[in-house]
Amino acid sequence: MSNWKQNLHKTRYVMDAILLISFMLVSAPQATGIAVHEWGSLLFIIPFSIHLLLHWDWIKNSAKHLISNISARQRFNIIWDYAIYLMMLLAFVSGFLISISLFPALNIEINIQDFWSKVHHDSATLLMPMLGIHLALNWSWIVKLSKRMSQRGE
């Protein structure tokens, strides 16, 4: 496990695990409190960006793949990943627009609208089953990498 930084798949695996754990932590404001939820969400941009950077080639080629002759599952996977990205952005945007801890601490005043509260709650809730399906679509990779990571000397 020590050489994971030298292998792209292992780097992705470790960073994706951090992303999943941080997602679960920032998605539970009832447990962590609003302040941790909001400041944690700001920090969550880092593992989320790392996830996108580590899949740069996939992102770059995804549009090309979408119009090429690929299987229905691959096509669904690409569309689903775009949908998760947009839903994540919507949760971010709506979350910042209903901030009661982050923006006031930065001396930024915002007029909180019920609309953004609803959008934030709905998008954040919808993200979880979407993430579940995303994990299922990449399950064979997760299982394969979990085995490789748990092997001694790998």
Added chain:
Amino acid sequence: MKYLQFRWKQRLLIVLLVSITMSILMMGLELTDWAVNINQTGYSHGDNDTKPNIPPILMYVLPFIKEIILIGVPLFLTLIWIKIVNIIKRMSSHNKTKHG
């Protein structure tokens, strides 16, 4: 972290530019009739002062159990769906080779 460091400034800039542009477009949603309707009728979620009568430890554990269920159930159902589709595909290709 050589994979992360490769052209990271340029790539991060593109990711941020695309994300900020998309975010600004999304902010336009508040100008729609949908937003106006919700703002008029009002929306409240979990901001009532009455605390549920459950042990304090569950207050911290239940949100994570909710997350595990919301992520885990669709994950499990999708895995079953993929397995069924693979079985059907294998059976149909087996039939084709048998009859062809």
